[in-house]
Amino acid sequence: MRRQKDTGDGAERELVSSELIERCKSGDEEAWREIVEATHRDVYTLCLRILGNPADAQEATQDVFLKVWRNLSSFRGDSMFSTWLYRVASNTAISKHRKRKRQRLNEAGVDDEVLAQVPASGSVESAAGAKIEVERLEEALALLPDGLREAVVLRDVYGLNIAEISAEQKISETAAKVRVHRGRKRLKEIMFPEDSGTETGER
Amino acid sequence: MRCEEVREVLPAHVKDGSDDLTVRRHLARCPECKAELARYESLMGGLRTLQMRSVDVPAGLFDQLLAIPERSSRLDSARHHVARHRKVYVGGGIAAVAIAGAAGAALWRSKARRPLTA
Ligand SMILES: [Zn+2]
Numbered sequence: 001m002r003r004q005k006d007t008g009d010g011a012e013r014e015l016v017s018s019e020l021i022e023r024c025k026s027g028d029e030e031a032w033r034e035i036v037e038a039t040h041r042d043v044y045t046l047c048l049r050i051l052g053n054p055a056d057a058q059e060a061t062q063d064v065f066l067k068v069w070r071n072l073s074s075f076r077g078d079s080m081f082s083t084w085l086y087r088v089a090s091n092t093a094i095s096k097h098r099k100r101k102r103q104r105l106n107e108a109g110v111d112d113e114v115l116a117q118v119p120a121s122g123s124v125e126s127a128a129g130a131k132i133e134v135e136r137l138e139e140a141l142a143l144l145p146d147g148l149r150e151a152v153v154l155r156d157v158y159g160l161n162i163a164e165i166s167a168e169q170k171i172s173e174t175a176a177k178v179r180v181h182r183g184r185k186r187l188k189e190i191m192f193p194e195d196s197g198t199e200t201g202e203r
Numbered sequence: 204m205r206c207e208e209v210r211e212v213l214p215a216h217v218k219d220g221s222d223d224l225t226v227r228r229h230l231a232r233c234p235e236c237k238a239e240l241a242r243y244e245s246l247m248g249g250l251r252t253l254q255m256r257s258v259d260v261p262a263g264l265f266d267q268l269l270a271i272p273e274r275s276s277r278l279d280s281a282r283h284h285v286a287r288h289r290k291v292y293v294g295g296g297i298a299a300v301a302i303a304g305a306a307g308a309a310l311w312r313s314k315a316r317r318p319l320t321a
């Protein structure tokens with residue numbers, strides 16, 4: 001689930017060995033258990049970050065593993081299992097979004113509501129090197145409009161590039177870039193609300 | 204360059220830097236915009252750390268996932284059942300039979316070819 005280039009620890013290894021996958025393909029239930037055990041937290045976490053609520057994330061996680069089970073026989077060892085799993089997970093979560101879109105608030109309408117929900121700050125210093133509380137950051141992500149959240153999560157948490165995000169979201173690269181840009185900006189406003197006034201000057 | 208213009212480019216600047224000298228000059232001179240860049244930088248740092256952090260999974264999810272192979276084969280047999288009885292259910296017999304026949308023939312040919320390549 002984790003992309004090597006951004007972890008920085010260099011000790012990345014595949015949690016699911018090709019031997020384990022072969023055992024699973026031949027119907028070994030213990031092998032399935034080991035694969036699920038090793039990967040389901042990361043899959044659920046990704047789905048939760050993309051979908052922003054636990055019930056949808058739980059449903060999506062089940063869909064992901066159903067797809068994995070059904071397509072395992074076509075998985076060949078030429079790409080990393082975690083990369084493939086990651087792709088299946090983000091596809092599944094994003095298409096779930098699309099299906100739910102109608103029921104949700106549109107992007108423009110959510111602005112005021114988002115800002116109203118943000119807890120009064122004070123816990124976060126706004127100076128250089130300010131510490132970000134990860135729990136607050138997860139909450140702030142959940143407040144972003146779907147399209148912006150998907151883009152920021154894929155780009156800045158999981159390290160996908162713009163081309164990959166445009167493919168996942170089925171939008172142009174320009175549109176993907178704009179979403180990342182707007183998403184970061186919105187997230188910054190949520191995390192640092194006291195500093196988002198419009199003091200201006202010319203220098 | 205005005206502060207508002209700089210603020211507009213910061214969300215991109217924070218990750219990819221900027222070749223735009225006027226932006227860099229402004230940042231060197233303007234403490235407000237520099238502080239704003241620092242906020243983006245800590246935000247990006249925070250987002251990166253999320254990658255290594257997984258959240259608690261809901262109770263029951265693990266068992267639901269373990270049951271998938273069994274659930275999947277139940278779904279398959281239900282689907283086969285529907286497919287086998289499609290003529291009865293849908294009534295549009297001829298086309299379905301023709302397609303099934305073609306698929307069967309293709310399968311047969313690929314089976315027949317196998318001994319030759321072995
Ligand atoms: Zn400025």
